[in-house]
């Protein structure tokens with residue numbers, strides 16, 4: 001059995017968000033890069049857990065991006081994974097990124113493709129669904145539990161106001177979120193092993209970008225907080241009711 | 248050239264988020280000088296022609312047993328057929344759990360550019376540019392869709408439903424619907440609670456509440472306001488509250504009209520899930536708590552003293568005994 005885990009490089013959650021070149025590009029000076037938390041904590045760890053149960057499982061990692069993604073894949077390798085693929089091109093278009101991953105998936109015939117629920121930079125929740133369509137597989141989004149019984153997966157996913165349990169035959173694509181697994185910290189052995197795992201750099205397939213970012217904007221600054229004295233709670237409620245018309 | 252709006256329903260009723268996207272689609276159609284139509288998959292008990300009040304002229308329905316399972320593969324194939332039959336060039340979804348499972352897949356099927364999580368109506372004065380929130384609501388990106396067919400999913404609560412007095416015609420589409428690729432074996436809905444992502448008001452608690460046994464003050468306030476309840480991540484991790492209530496960067500993202508934070512410090516990862524709220528109110532005993540920098544209103548003080556007074560005052564104003 002082969003599992004592909006999609007790994008995206010994102011700015012650390014505490015990064016200050018700023019833009020450059022007339023607001024057309026993200027300003028990454030001083031930014032610390034991390035593995036997208038959903039990819040690291042949930043999809044990668046769940047794949048590793050499945051392999052711990054069945055050592056014959058092979059885990060591949062893939063990222064679409066230029067050479068500065070290599071440290072991120074190595075970081076992921078420290079947690080687990082057997083072999084990595086970096087598709088050597090930067091893009092912000094979901095269709096473009098997913099087409100690259102789908103091409104690899106079609107060549108290598110994975111049984112399971114895991115993505116995170118969303119990337120914390122572009123927040124699209126889109127890559128998994130597009131990959132699934134391009135490889136003609138079922139897609140379960142926002143999964144919180146994933147169990148494997150032979151060729152069938154039993155998956156719990158979030159729906160509005162609750163959850164739903166689905167049974168799906170492999171191959172399939174799953175987007176992962178909280179609940180799937182518990183965050184892990186790499187150990188020394190993992191960190192040592194990560195250095196020697198094969199990381200293949202492959203060139204992208206021809207594909208158009210269907211969208212392009214024109215520019216970025218920061219939200220308008222808040223006017224500042226209106227503080228009400230602790231012994232005047234009624235005034236806060238009056239402001240919420242009459243001024244903010246919030247209830 | 249028309250705009251086609253995918254209408255979500257649950258237990259036979261049209262969802263609130265669907266009213267918003269109907270309005271969004273109708274406004275976009277007006278902007279483009281074309282018409283807006285709705286698309287309903289499966290069975291609905293409401294009278295669909297009344298959806299015309301949101302500005303759509305026609306509701307297309309595909310009523311087939313198989314569509315009662317929301318399977319992205321089947322849905323994408325069926326919706327793509329409907330797009331061809333109706334000749335639509337812009338397809339609108341809600342960026343809800345259902346929308347997230349289908350919209351991207353539809354875009355792939357149609358080879359259409361996708362913007363998911365749109366925050367506003369597209370700017371069509373020169374091209375087709377959609378604004379969406381990025382970096383966990385810390386910024387916006389204006390994105391140009393360069394394909395002929397365009398797919399947009401709209402963040403809930405980013406546009407208010409507008410009600411006029413139109414009526415829509417109902418059109419049953421005949422499409423050969425396949426069978427689902429997944430089998431649903433259980434559905435667990437949390438009954439009697441307001442879904443967090445749809446709520447107008449959210450009351451949220453953090454570690455400042457000290458323990459699950461103290462949640463009564465928060466629940467009373469939420470009840471008086473008709474609000475949904477949420478919590479910070481450590482509260483969910485400690486199982487003081489169910490994990491589906493955890494909001495923030497790694498939890499649920501909400502954008503209510505009013506977000507009230509009780510005993511939450513306002514860490515950047517927490518704010519990332521709540522800062523699209525229109526009004527934020529913070530009750531925290533520490534005047535240095537970072538949340539005060541993002542809040543609109545606040546009280547520095549002990550939540551256990553302040554919250555019951557808030558509840559009493561709201562009840563007085565609303566005339567609740």
Ligand SMILES: Cc1cc2nc3c(=O)[nH]c(=O)nc-3n(C[C@H](O)[C@H](O)[C@H](O)COP(=O)(O)OP(=O)(O)OC[C@H]3O[C@@H](n4cnc5c(N)ncnc54)[C@H](O)[C@@H]3O)c2cc1C
Nearest residue numbers: 453454455479480495496497510511512514516532533550
């Ligand atoms: C990668 C990453 C992702 C994360 N994702 C999330 C996320 O999605 N959501 C999230 O919430 N967090 C997230 N976190 C955690 C986040 O950094 C904070 O640790 C967390 O939000 C703190 O929760 P809190 O405000 O409840 O607790 P604390 O930070 O402990 O704050 C408690 C607050 O209560 C106040 N208080 C105490 N007693 C009272 C009282 N009697 N009356 C009034 N106020 C009182 C205190 O002054 C304090 O400000 C993430 C962290 C990381 C590293």
Ligand SMILES: Nc1ncnc2c1ncn2[C@@H]1O[C@H](COP(=O)(O)O)[C@@H](O)[C@H]1O
Nearest residue numbers: 006063064115116118119124125126127
């Ligand atoms: N450049 C990328 N390379 C590999 N995987 C990616 C990339 N971008 C996004 N993904 C995957 O797709 C998921 C959803 O991302 P998004 O659709 O951008 O919200 C992420 O959690 C990743 O698992």
